[in-house]
Amino acid sequence: MNLQAFRAELADLEIDDNPTSIRAKSRDFFWYSPVLKARMDHLTADLVISPRDEAEVIRILRAAFAHDAPVTVRGSGTGNYGQAMPMRGGVVLHMKNMTAVKSVHPGRVIVEPGCLIKDLDAATRKHSGQELRMHPSTWATATIGGFIGGGSGGVGSVTWGVLRDLGNILRLRVVTMEAEPRVLEFTGEELHRVSHAYGTNGIITEVEMPLAPAYDWVEIFVTLPDWDQAVALAGGLADQDGILKKLISVYEAPTAKDYFQRVAPHVDAADHLLGLMIAPQSMDGFLTFLARFPSAKVIFRSDAHDWPREPGAVFEYGWNHTTLRALKVDPSITYLQVRYAPGDYAAQIAAIRAQFPGELIQHLEAMRENGRSMFAGLTLVKFTSEERLDAIIKAHEAAGAMIFNPHRYTLEEGGRQSVDSVQLDFKRQADPKGLLNPGKMITWDRPDWDYARMYDYADMRRA
Amino acid sequence: MNLQAFRAELADLEIDDNPTSIRAKSRDFFWYSPVLKARMDHLTADLVISPRDEAEVIRILRAAFAHDAPVTVRGSGTGNYGQAMPMRGGVVLHMKNMTAVKSVHPGRVIVEPGCLIKDLDAATRKHSGQELRMHPSTWATATIGGFIGGGSGGVGSVTWGVLRDLGNILRLRVVTMEAEPRVLEFTGEELHRVSHAYGTNGIITEVEMPLAPAYDWVEIFVTLPDWDQAVALAGGLADQDGILKKLISVYEAPTAKDYFQRVAPHVDAADHLLGLMIAPQSMDGFLTFLARFPSAKVIFRSDAHDWPREPGAVFEYGWNHTTLRALKVDPSITYLQVRYAPGDYAAQIAAIRAQFPGELIQHLEAMRENGRSMFAGLTLVKFTSEERLDAIIKAHEAAGAMIFNPHRYTLEEGGRQSVDSVQLDFKRQADPKGLLNPGKMITWDRPDWDYARMYDYADMRRA
Numbered sequence: 001m002n003l004q005a006f007r008a009e010l011a012d013l014e015i016d017d018n019p020t021s022i023r024a025k026s027r028d029f030f031w032y033s034p035v036l037k038a039r040m041d042h043l044t045a046d047l048v049i050s051p052r053d054e055a056e057v058i059r060i061l062r063a064a065f066a067h068d069a070p071v072t073v074r075g076s077g078t079g080n081y082g083q084a085m086p087m088r089g090g091v092v093l094h095m096k097n098m099t100a101v102k103s104v105h106p107g108r109v110i111v112e113p114g115c116l117i118k119d120l121d122a123a124t125r126k127h128s129g130q131e132l133r134m135h136p137s138t139w140a141t142a143t144i145g146g147f148i149g150g151g152s153g154g155v156g157s158v159t160w161g162v163l164r165d166l167g168n169i170l171r172l173r174v175v176t177m178e179a180e181p182r183v184l185e186f187t188g189e190e191l192h193r194v195s196h197a198y199g200t201n202g203i204i205t206e207v208e209m210p211l212a213p214a215y216d217w218v219e220i221f222v223t224l225p226d227w228d229q230a231v232a233l234a235g236g237l238a239d240q241d242g243i244l245k246k247l248i249s250v251y252e253a254p255t256a257k258d259y260f261q262r263v264a265p266h267v268d269a270a271d272h273l274l275g276l277m278i279a280p281q282s283m284d285g286f287l288t289f290l291a292r293f294p295s296a297k298v299i300f301r302s303d304a305h306d307w308p309r310e311p312g313a314v315f316e317y318g319w320n321h322t323t324l325r326a327l328k329v330d331p332s333i334t335y336l337q338v339r340y341a342p343g344d345y346a347a348q349i350a351a352i353r354a355q356f357p358g359e360l361i362q363h364l365e366a367m368r369e370n371g372r373s374m375f376a377g378l379t380l381v382k383f384t385s386e387e388r389l390d391a392i393i394k395a396h397e398a399a400g401a402m403i404f405n406p407h408r409y410t411l412e413e414g415g416r417q418s419v420d421s422v423q424l425d426f427k428r429q430a431d432p433k434g435l436l437n438p439g440k441m442i443t444w445d446r447p448d449w450d451y452a453r454m455y456d457y458a459d460m461r462r463a
Numbered sequence: 464m465n466l467q468a469f470r471a472e473l474a475d476l477e478i479d480d481n482p483t484s485i486r487a488k489s490r491d492f493f494w495y496s497p498v499l500k501a502r503m504d505h506l507t508a509d510l511v512i513s514p515r516d517e518a519e520v521i522r523i524l525r526a527a528f529a530h531d532a533p534v535t536v537r538g539s540g541t542g543n544y545g546q547a548m549p550m551r552g553g554v555v556l557h558m559k560n561m562t563a564v565k566s567v568h569p570g571r572v573i574v575e576p577g578c579l580i581k582d583l584d585a586a587t588r589k590h591s592g593q594e595l596r597m598h599p600s601t602w603a604t605a606t607i608g609g610f611i612g613g614g615s616g617g618v619g620s621v622t623w624g625v626l627r628d629l630g631n632i633l634r635l636r637v638v639t640m641e642a643e644p645r646v647l648e649f650t651g652e653e654l655h656r657v658s659h660a661y662g663t664n665g666i667i668t669e670v671e672m673p674l675a676p677a678y679d680w681v682e683i684f685v686t687l688p689d690w691d692q693a694v695a696l697a698g699g700l701a702d703q704d705g706i707l708k709k710l711i712s713v714y715e716a717p718t719a720k721d722y723f724q725r726v727a728p729h730v731d732a733a734d735h736l737l738g739l740m741i742a743p744q745s746m747d748g749f750l751t752f753l754a755r756f757p758s759a760k761v762i763f764r765s766d767a768h769d770w771p772r773e774p775g776a777v778f779e780y781g782w783n784h785t786t787l788r789a790l791k792v793d794p795s796i797t798y799l800q801v802r803y804a805p806g807d808y809a810a811q812i813a814a815i816r817a818q819f820p821g822e823l824i825q826h827l828e829a830m831r832e833n834g835r836s837m838f839a840g841l842t843l844v845k846f847t848s849e850e851r852l853d854a855i856i857k858a859h860e861a862a863g864a865m866i867f868n869p870h871r872y873t874l875e876e877g878g879r880q881s882v883d884s885v886q887l888d889f890k891r892q893a894d895p896k897g898l899l900n901p902g903k904m905i906t907w908d909r910p911d912w913d914y915a916r917m918y919d920y921a922d923m924r925r926a
Contacts, residue, residue: 170747170748188754371703
């Protein structure tokens with residue numbers, strides 16, 4: 001890589017070469033994982049460029065191709081898999097300047113990738129009472145492009161499924177990493193060439209997303225003394241087609257007491273907690289449903305409560321914010337990302353829970369998958385060793401639960417542990433030199449890789 | 464019953480006693496059923512009163528109670544079970560003057576029961592781009608009160624489930640039939656005292672319903688040569704959480720060719736047909752999904768077509784309009800209403816279809832039930848005799864499909880053939896004399912009834 005020549009060509013762009021700042025912009029939330037922390041903490045890029053528009057993106061990629069500079073794109077760096085970290089150094093492409101909400105229509109919005117999800121929702125709500133169908137718990141800080149490039153689902157997935165489901169991304173505009181970069185528009189089956197590809201095979205410069213009505217969601221905490229009842233309530237509520245909801249989180253005791261500081265005064269250590277977002281017009285239906293669980297108790301609702309200290313957004317207790325809150329209290333905690341299957345989830349969850357008392361604390365998020373309700377588990381794990389973590393993962397798999405391993409930095413290991421030929425084939429066209437976010441696609445580097453052990457990217461910049 | 468005294472008390476109200484008009488207002492679409500036609504065709508009330516507001520409803524019920532006049536409430540009379548027909552004569556309470564849209568809010572509307580659904584949707588669309596979650600295929604002529612009192616679901620149920628599901632009716636205001644009528648407000652579990660009760664236990668005077676966004680739905684016809692593929696496409700589409708849809712109808716060949724006049728020029732007799740309503744922002748996802756069925760062919764989409772004669776609203780081919788269109792061509796046709804279960808529907812549908820070639824023509828409507836996709840069947844039946852119809856019904860039940868028998872005029876026989884104690888208990892309080900829509904609740908008249916044969920209401924006015 002010839003960084004000096006690269007830089008000279010782009011002197012009029014916004015370039016950051018302050019080492020402290022570069023280091024900050026080379027990191028994401030990889031440190032949730034002690035495994036990733038041990039391997040990636042030292043990583044830093046050589047410089048950060050923040051393009052102001054697509055034309056600048058094209059110039060940057062053209063120059064990077066010419067001078068063999070690796071380019072790792074990032075939004076706000078709120079991912080947890082190290083997906084925005086520059087394994088070989090080089091350039092971090094920071095999208096913070098490309099934030100324009102270009103147009104809002106009934107049911108859809110066109111926006112630049114660097115727009116914060118919070119700002120995007122504010123713009124569409126103001127325009128016409130609309131909002132994104134789904135967002136990560138990092139709504140306030142994450143970008144829409146980062147969510148598409150490195151996320152999968154979140155708040156809203158209980159109704160709409162995940163980003164990968166047809167209809168949840170409408171169109172992506174992408175610049176390739178070639179001698180002369182091309183600008184491509186993807187819809188339909190082609191979207192998955194670049195969605196959730198960690199920026200390994202193209203740089204997203206424009207996004208078209210579907211919108212849903214922006215109601216004044218009622219945010220609710222409910223306690224239950226019995227875990228199986230908590231799961232049954234959450235699953236039953238997810239199945240209520242007439243009750244519009246945006247979030248159903250389930251936290252095993254003592255999560256609420258030990259890790260949710262502002263909730264703690266209102267619960268006992270033995271209380272399991274549900275965090276919910278319900279459309280205001282569905283509150284009567286919701287309370288009617290809730291009354292079928294006599295031991296369930298509403299301890300907070302955002303539209304009527306007497307808590308002296310507001311808890312903040314209920315979704316900021318869910319998804320990966322749960323791990324963050326637990327980590328702040330107990331640094332030994334990490335997590336796993338689990339898929340519990342439709343129809344079988346109750347048995348799978350119970351089987352896992354019985355095997356690791358005290359070591360795992362269950363945290364579930366209700367989702368839809370292919371028309372059915374199921375749960376993602378973002379299980380809190382009291383970490384002891386990598387070997388023990390691997391044993392816990394194997395136990396999940398033996399119980400029929402699928403693991404998306406957040407202690408791996410590659411697309412394949414963090415996903416379904418198989419080749420994504422759509423993404424790989426497109427990388428061959430769009431990034432022939434393999435300069436985009438290197439080290440994140442095993443099948444590019446080592447098509448014969450054996451998933452039994454952790455991938456160690458040979459060209460990773462060493463500490 | 465002392466009708467003269469009743470009438471004298473209400474002389475300032477809008478009373479219709481023209482015999483031709485009374486007869487017209489004493490009928491609904493019961494004649495879809497040859498069984499009901501043979502038994503109910505002669506039925507007529509003695510007079511029709513059309514209250515202008517709730518105060519007049521109260522006056523009418525007070526006078527009816529005092530003078531023992533039966534009262535059968537009706538909207539537009541678009542039901543198919545004879546549910547709005549006055550079995551013992553007396554008064555038809557026509558709600559045509561109570562049509563006010565009282566207020567529209569984000570996600571909900573408050574309206575009088577006589578408002579046409581078409582007018583209600585127009586008002587909420589104009590106010591804030593909203594519409595009802597679901598409506599019958601008689602959208603253009605049916606009233607919202609009639610839908611709640613005598614309907615169950617329809618266009619929109621593929622996303623929202625049915626009226627009975629929690630959250631799909633928010634509040635009902637009801638006047639009782641007592642010496643001094645009471646005005647009651649029902650929410651939650653209490654809603655089912657009076658929803659789908661055919662007006663047997665109270666008169667609805669105000670309705671609060673949830674709303675959904677009113678998109679410019681794209682209406683679509685698709686043909687397929689293979690029936691199993693048509694069912695698989697419909698079921699698979701229903702399971703696509705990210706594709707927003709309002710209607711998925713499936714019509715077995717030769718329905719489209721023989722009964723859908725404006726569609727016929729565009730199909731072959733062997734073509735199975737799908738009728739769809741898809742949100743515009745979901746069209747890319749929908750077409751992507753459709754491409755997975757190579758034999759499926761879009762023959763019409765409302766936003767881009769070259770049909771010289773517009774087919775009209777695609778939903779007016781579905782639900783019970785299918786039967787109506789078939790009946791107009793072949794008067795020997797009637798229908799059955801079937802529930803095919805989630806998970807098992809494909810096998811149940813195939814089993815029934817194999818048993819009655821030429822005699823039954825399948826018509827399916829995708830719905831949601833307790834969080835899962837399934838199908839309602841509104842099967843076209845070439846009617847020969849009541850005995851044969853009963854045999855066909857028994858074959859459905861043997862295959863695991865449930866029948867809601869549209870050849871019966873009682874709540875119980877047309878429903879789950881069991882006592883609805885919620886409705887019966889409330890009738891004891893709200894209509895102690897049994898004057899509201901008499902003859903429609905078997906358990907009121909004959910608690911020991913045996914469902915093996917058709918109920919014959921002893922006090923039915925005879926021809």
